[in-house]
Amino acid sequence: MDNFDLNLLRVLDAIQRHAHLGRAAEELGISQPSVSYALKQLREHLGDPLFVKVHHGMEPTPRTRELIPVVQSILGEVRERILTTPGFDAKTARRTFTLAMSDVGEMVFLPTVLNEIAKEAPHIDVRTVSSDPKDLMAALQRSEVDLAVGYFPDLQGGDIFQQRLFRHGFVCLVRSGHPVLKSGLTRKNFQSLPHAVVHAEGRSQEIVEQFLRAKGIERREMLRSPHFLSIPMVIATTDLVVTVPAAVAEVFAQFADIKAVEPPYPMPSFDLKQHWHRSQHHDPGNQWLRSLVLALFGDGENGHAERDATA
Incomplete structure (x- = not known):
């Protein structure tokens, strides 16, 4: 393999199909002497004449007839699996x-x-x-x-x-009927009301915590949880407040009787x-x-x- 030029397989295939060195050279885009030299190399590598001259062109030897299906399979794999850009049909793809x-x-x-x-x-x-x-x-x-x-x-x-x-930005969630829905969420009641704080894998929650720390804003963290799953039910049945990404609030509102209110601070977005x-x-x-x-x-x-x- 170290000394074998795989392009020689193309020459072998072309000669077999055309049974003529000139026509094989024309298809390959090289000169007839180059095809003759390639055939000489193939004969040396494989230890067989591969083709013999007859009155109508080049006749393959039994060894060549044995090799051709393998060669065509290799060339087909190269064309279809290596040289062809793969496609993606969503309707049929698995x-x-x-x-x-x-x-x-x-x-x-x-x-x-x-x-x-x-x-x-x-x-x-x-x-x-x-x-x-x-x-x-x-x-x-x-x-x-x-x-x-x-x-x-x-x-x-x-x-x-x-x-x-x-x-994306943040909103606060409270239960329906919560007193802050009438008065609005002020800076004073934001700090005095009990809060649910989620310390989850979602890195977006860190943005809120970093903002509050930077502003020196303190609040009562009545509940600290690593899970978002329990938050809608907790908020719907208590007077706790939670600050979550706006899109998450929309999802929570589909499953619990809760309302979104604007935070009293200009929360960061991301x-x-x-x-x-x-x-x-x-x-x-x-x-x-x-x-x-x-x-x-x-x-x-x-x-x-x-x-x-x-x-």
């Missing part, structure tokens, strides 16, 4: 996409994504994972995760592409994005998935995908 999302991200994104996939790609399955930022970077590099959707400030580096979907690794950038399936997510959640101001600016 594949499992792995999405990295926090539990908050699943609430916001997953139902809409699954409904659209069910319509557009009926044989596509979805798996979600939640990983430590360092583990997530490695999983993207190994193509174990196709797309990370949400707030992932730790996903940085020249191998990571990102695309903005929409800008961008939700989709992230993927350079190794997946040209994959047709990944491109389709990114287009679907962008169409569903993009606010029209996202622009083009770009590599991380910190690289």
